[in-house]
Structures are given as C-alpha cells and as structure tokens.
Amino acid sequence: MFNIFNSLISFLIIVCMPVSAFARCAVCYTKGLSGASIAVIVIILSAFFLFFANKFLQKFLDKNKI
DSSP: OHHHHHHHHHHHHHHHSOOTTTOOOHHHHSTTOOHHHHHHHHHHHHHHHHHHHHHHHHHHHHHTTO
C-alpha cells in the first residue's frame, strides 16, 4: 500500500513540476494586475473556500455523530 502511495506522489510531483520555459510568475499571466491585488484575490478566495469546506465538514461529521 505504501509503495502505491509513494509511486502516486512521485508521479504527481513529476507531472506538476513546471518546465523552466513555461514557468512564469502570476503577474506575467495577469496583464494589468499588481502583485498586491493578486494576493488579495487569493486571500479572499481561500477564505471563501475554507468557510464552505468548514460548513460541509461540520454537516458531514454531525450526520455521522449519532
């Protein structure tokens, strides 16, 4: 089981590693946005994601709590 997990993680790392020619910063991809505005967008989106994930997890845990 550990061997399969280790192989899967290794595969994901190799696939997700950016090739140096294609690796760019986020500011280069978003024309016109500064680094600070990108940071604010990431913070707000992660707060929304964590809020909804927390609500879903609470419902899931309370359902199985009986």
